[in-house]
Amino acid sequence: AQSVAQPEDQVNVAEGNPLTVKCTYSVSGNPYLFWYVQYPNRGLQFLLKYITGDNLVKGSYGFEAEFNKSQTSFHLKKPSALVSDSALYFCAVRDGSYSGAGSYQLTFGKGTKLSVIP
Amino acid sequence: DAGVTQSPTHLIKTRGQHVTLRCSPISGHKSVSWYQQVLGQGPQFIFQYYEKEERGRGNFPDRFSARQFPNYSSELNVNALLLGDSALYLCASRGLRQGYEQYFGPGTRLTVT
Numbered sequence: 001a002q003s004v005a006q007p008e009d010q011v012n013v014a015e016g017n018p019l020t021v022k023c024t025y026s027v028s029g030n031p032y033l034f035w036y037v038q039y040p041n042r043g044l045q046f047l048l049k050y051i052t053g054d055n056l057v058k059g060s061y062g063f064e065a066e067f068n069k070s071q072t073s074f075h076l077k078k079p080s081a082l083v084s085d086s087a088l089y090f091c092a093v094r095d096g097s098y099s100g101a102g103s104y105q106l107t108f109g110k111g112t113k114l115s116v117i118p
Numbered sequence: 119d120a121g122v123t124q125s126p127t128h129l130i131k132t133r134g135q136h137v138t139l140r141c142s143p144i145s146g147h148k149s150v151s152w153y154q155q156v157l158g159q160g161p162q163f164i165f166q167y168y169e170k171e172e173r174g175r176g177n178f179p180d181r182f183s184a185r186q187f188p189n190y191s192s193e194l195n196v197n198a199l200l201l202g203d204s205a206l207y208l209c210a211s212r213g214l215r216q217g218y219e220q221y222f223g224p225g226t227r228l229t230v231t
Contacts, residue, residue, distance in 0.1 A: 044222040105151070108160030110159055
């Protein structure tokens, strides 16, 4: 079974400050990790992914995430927060060792609400 | 290119009724997945279809069913609606030549009264 934990229901940060949204995961095989953002009354928008390679991955809108295998974490970061970054952020995992049926099932965390204060 | 589209946007049904939700994937994408997002929670996997065949099913009762058509669009059907079925239903598509990410539609907000 695979699972994702986002330990913070809400993160508040001042505009211009760095932000971090935390995510830890559990899978039996190699993790494929994703971050999505959701604005009010909207679907999920893909931000970035880790499949293999460099532990620091860069994505859309200046976001990046650091994969840490030993800590089973995939924290989302941004050097300087914008008010427009305020939204709901979801971390998701897929077990990369699966193939065939159900292989593209994503397991999501509960989400972290990010509020950037002007 | 148009993104994933879903219809209707909003829907209000009564307990016991049946509902059909529709999804059109991004052009060229052959894999479609359905997720249920209850308020305050992350999306939960319901089904995945690829080339018109069911490739995965989440922990949902048999009241939930789906199918994929030759043009790769998909329908999600829910019978005997319960109050607990009230949620945002998200459709996602994925193409073979891209990475492993799925692209989501705007969702259908279902309210069961």
